[in-house]
Amino acid sequence: MLQETFKHQTPDSGDGGWASPEDTTDDAFVLREDSPIGPNGRHPFDLEERTAVFGEKIVRFSKKIPRDPSNNRLIDQLVGAGTSVGGDYCEANDCVSRKDFRYTIKRCLKEAKETRFFLRMVAASEPGLATEARDLYREATELVRIFASMYRK
Secondary structure, three states: OOOOOOOOEOOOOOOOOOOOHHHOOOOOOEOOOOOOOOOOOOOOOOHHHHHHHHHHHHHHHHOOOOOOHHHHHHHHHHHHHHHHHHHHHHHHHOOOOHHHHHHHHHHHHHHHHHHHHHHHHHHHHOHHHHHHHHHHHHHHHHHHHHHHHHHHO
16 A cells, blocks of 8 residues: 555665655665565566566656657657556556457557667667667567567467
């Protein structure tokens, strides 16, 4: 249950409690409802969380891209596709039928592929951001593989 103060909790806060941004040095703040640590002391694999963190990284990356007429469209498309991956996956978790689930997972797959495309275009437009774009591209590729596997099963 979210606390009324709506303080941010960082993934590495350790105690599973709420931490304010002043208490942390990490710039990735995430609202969570419960502790990310599993019973064995390790982080559970959570694709919903992974796609949310990916979307956050895309948003932060997009703020580094200089705004100009040629980049504006790339930024808008990148943020739209990169954040849709997580939103679509959340929707897939609530599907009522197998057919609906497969359809929604296919949308996740398409958005992840589209994100890869626009990361490549940004790297071509802004070579100074190519290294960070490459890291995000790798994560998008992993998500593509995960969603493709889910779709096939």
